[in-house]
Amino acid sequence: MWYLTQTLLDQVALDQLPLTLFANGEIIGPALPTESRPGWFILRLSPTGLNPTPEAWVGLVVRLASLTDQVKDLSLTGLQNPLVVTPQDVPITAVGNIPGDSSSSAKDIDSNDFIEGWHIRLQWLGDPLLGPLESARFGLIFLASGAALAVILLSRHLSRRLEKQVTPLIEGADRVAGGDFDTPLHTEGTAEIGYLAFALERMRLRLRRLVKSMVDVERRAILGQFSAGVAHEIRNPLATIKTTIQALSRKESDPKRQKLMESVDHEIDRVNDVVQLLLDYARPREARANKVNIIDVVETVKILADAVAHRHGIELVQVEHEPVYAWADSAQVRQIVMNLVMNAIQAMEGIGGRVTIRTKQQGLAVYVSVSDNGPGVSADHLSHLTEPFFTTKTNGTGLGLAICRQLAQANQGNLRFQSVSGEGLKVTLKLPLYLNNENQETV
Secondary structure, eight states: OOOOOTTTTTTOOGGGSOEEEETTEEEEEEEOOOSSSOOEEEEEEOTTSSOSSOSOOEEEEEEHHHHHGGGGGGOBTTTEEEEEEOTTSOEEOTTSOOOSOOOOOTTOEEEEEEETTEEEEEEEOOOTTHHHHHHHHHHHHHHHHHHHHHHHHHHHHHHHHHHHHHHHHHHHHHHHHTTOOSSOOOOOOSHHHHHHHHHHHHHHHHHHHHHHHHHHHHHHHHHHHHHHHHHHHHHHHHHHHHHHHHHHHHHOOOHHHHHHHHHHHHHHHHHHHHHHHHHHHHSOOOOOOEEEEHHHHHHHHHHHHHHHHHHTTEEEEEOOOOOOEEEEOHHHHHHHHHHHHHHHHHHTTTTOEEEEEEEEEETTEEEEEEEEOSSOOOHHHHTTTTSTTOOSSSSOOSOHHHHHHHHHHHTTOEEEEEEOTTSOEEEEEEEEBOOOOTTOOOO
16 A cells, blocks of 8 residues: 555556566656646565565655656757656656657657666757758748749730730831831830830831832823923924914915914914923923022012903902012022912902912021912812822813922922812912022022
């Protein structure tokens, strides 16, 4: 019969404790520690030595910590924790407590039994240097994975955005390559793509002007050759016909036939005028630039055209302006202004109206404008007015304005047309200003 304090027997069934042989005695227990008491075991010895069934036993209650304390020297802070494993396969720390984390790992080291059922376990806690490195490695892996994912998402976003901006440019370039110079290119974009889009759009506009200019030059050259050939073929027979008609007219006594021959002679002169226009268009005379008083030129044209304008009930007005001088061919400037004035008068035949001539100087240019309040020109016809053989008149040749444009360009100038249908037409001739400079370039 064992007499133990009630405290030691708390939550302990003595007959259920393991029994282990030890030298000439036995070890009963251990009773595992709880929150209210420490662990303990009984060392029981036979007073008669090896007698397995002695009449009496000598027992010693030993605190479990007295045994586990012997392994404390095996502790390595942060690396391993020594534990004593009891026959119940429960690890006990060096201070006699059950550890909070009693799980084992492959790196734990178990010794042989120092008493049957009892052995020492060196619990692996990890390398204090390796732990932070492991944490840093996992952190770097996570960071690298996040960065890779962010790069992939950013690349996809940039790729789609770039494709959205570049695809219209490619389609526009294909249209230009196919000869479509009129459809504007998509010019939206950011940074370099935007600059590229604007550069391509400028290229399209320049190509359109260049192609139009080349086509126009080629067409004018072909028309010029054709006009010159036709004019030469017509002029010689006309001269013969005119001479014959004049000879017959002098000998004709019948007044009716005389009148008929005069009409034929008049019509031959009209044909000759057309032939001369063809020759002027085919081989325009080279401009000989000099100082030109534009006011004098306009006054001369007004004097010559006044009678025609009065006959058709049209008022011809010259807006007064101080003298202004251009650097151009005087005869060609007079021809241009005269043609513009006569076109304006003819546009208002039968309806009357007013033709106004204005001159002004602005910057390094001189401007002469001829405007009327006649029927005007539609927007569709406005861009074709200087094309050869294009005319809105029933009896026009379509060469007058084409020749005017040639002469204006030969004098380093140009023509500009402004019109609203039903509100008249305004044509402006631009010429270079006379600079009173001996080194001024000749035309």
